[in-house]
Amino acid sequence: MRKRLRYGVIAGVIAAPVAAAAAVVPAASATGGGSPSSAFGISAVGLVNIPRTPVVSSESGPRSRSVVSVPASPLVHLSVIHTRAVPGHAEASVADLKIAKAAISPKAVLSAKLISARCDDGAGSSRLVDVRLAGRAIQAGTSPNSRITVPVEGLGGVQVTVNKQVHNADGSITVTALELAVQALGKSQTIAISSATCAGQSSGEAPKPTPVPSDLPVTG
Amino acid sequence: MVGAVAVTAIATLVTGCGGKSKSPSTSSAAGSSAPTGKLPEATTFTTLKNIPKDTAALASADGTVVHPTAALPVSVTPGGQPVATLPAKELGGPTWVPVVETKPGWERVLLPSRPNGAAGWIPSGNGKVETAHSPYDVKVDTSARRLTLLKSGKSLGTWTVAVGAPKTPTPTGRTFILASLAPAKATYSPLILPVGAHSDSLDTFGGGPGTVAFHGWPQKSVFGQAVTHGCVRVPADALRQLSKVPLGTPVQISG
Structure with a gap:
């Protein structure tokens, strides 16, 4: 799965003028149990489709990837997306993001200096820096799943979910720093930016100890 | 790697058999100001100075336990200057310590050093911490x-x-x-x-x-x-x- 997605990104790199830098660190000795951690920087589903980019997933050692643009997406401009995952931890960040309303309208409807999400042992958090949607500042609160609706000319009300946190059936949690949802031309369009998934702390039972052939003078 | 602190502790261990009276502590260190410039290891042999004590000494922990697969820095606050290291092994076996507080990227754990109740923050999410649950x-x-x-x-x-x-x-x-x-x-x-x-x-x-x-x-x-x-x-x-x-x-x- 990971390989297929990586090749997908690479194919996109060839098809579009994209400079991608993928840094894959070899598996380390980490042995965290439970579900794999994963992260992606951006995805869109609807009239505009963007596969989760760039996806990283880890069941054993650290994995990280960076890309500097999104393949075949003229509406989306950014300086860099970085994603990283190790067991029990995942993070994603998107820097200098601009999303246009339409290809013929270069003016950004959404702009952000930084949108990042991180997941640590089943606890999620999000960070938004200088995020504006149709001129309105969007800020990350401390509580998850903050929702507001922002009117955008030509699109109607865009539902914005900040620090979206979903508890998955396998015990992991997914935190998405910013999610936009809108009904456009009778179809729903969603865009997720900076998403991280990791397993909770109580993913496995601690082992029964193996006695060490040793002694320690204790306070008998 | 055996640091000077552990060497001191072992020296005390082999020379002090039978001692019951109050005597100088086996070893002590004050974080980054340790004479060797190296951080003290948080083990049963060491005394950590300036380390905060467990703030809820009689509260129930949730059973989360962590094992560092490599030595980890221990700090007084999340992201603060390290004052000790938590080794991957304690007394010849794997180190497992209970988590008493968490913040994104950090876990506060009880330490095996003096003083009693010593607790410090270790980084999580770096692939060097195995997390499990003790029921x-x-x-x-x-x-x-x-x-x-x-x-x-x-x-x-x-x-x-x-x-x-x-x-x-x-x-x-x-x-x-x-x-x-x-x-x-x-x-x-x-x-x-x-x-x-x-x-x-x-x-x-x-x-x-x-x-x-x-x-x-x-x-x-x-x-x-x-x-x-x-x-x-x-x-x-x-x-x-x-x-x-x-x-x-x-x-x-x-x-």
Whole structure:
């Protein structure tokens, strides 16, 4: 799965003028149990489709990837997306993001200096820096799943979910720093930016100890 | 790697056999100001200065335990300057410590060093921490001289035990099972289960750093008595049950 997605990104790199830098660190000795951690920087589903980019997933050692643009997406401009995952931890960040309303309208409807999400042992958090949607500042609160609706000319009300946190059936949690949802031309369009998934702390039972052939003078 | 602190501790260990009186601590270090420039290891042999104490000493932990797969820095605040390192091994076995507080990217854990209740922050999410859950709880009531072992909140047994004598009491507060040791010569117990706590009245004992432990005892007559130097002597059945309890499992000792 990971390989297929990586090749997908690479194919996109060839098809579009994209400079991608993928840094894959070899598996380390980490042995965290439970579900794999994963992260992606951006995805869109609807009239505009963007596969989760760039996806990283880890069941054993650290994995990280960076890309500097999104393949075949003229509406989306950014300086860099970085994603990283190790067991029990995942993070994603998107820097200098601009999303246009339409290809013929270069003016950004959404702009952000930084949108990042991180997941640590089943606890999620999000960070938004200088995020504006149709001129309105969007800020990350401390509580998850903050929702507001922002009117955008030509699109109607865009539902914005900040620090979206979903508890998955396998015990992991997914935190998405910013999610936009809108009904456009009778179809729903969603865009997720900076998403991280990791397993909770109580993913496995601690082992029964193996006695060490040793002694320690204790306070008998 | 064995640091100067551990060397000092071992030197104290081999020269101080039989000592019971209050004497200079086995070793001490003050974080980044340690003379060698190296951070002290958080082990049962060391004393960590300027390390905050567990703020909820009698609260129940949720059973989350962590094992560093490599030495990790320990700081007073999340992201703060490291003041010690938590090694991957303690007393020859894997290090497992209980988590008492979490913040994104950081976990506050109980440490096996003096002073009692020492707790510090270690980084998580770097692939160097294995996280697991211990369903067990060990509770010791020194007044009632009773030990109760629980699994998932249900009692597996309650035993009458021997606790510290009035002049060498078993220290109260929240600690954890540090190691499982099988001595070559089982003088008084086939198994010794040191915990993270130390005697408050004895800086050293028998050449060791005054570590409190669970262990057996040949004479059953001691159970129910306050006669030890701080350790908790338990009946054979209790020791058998405790031998299955994962390292890092929280131990609550109340007076």
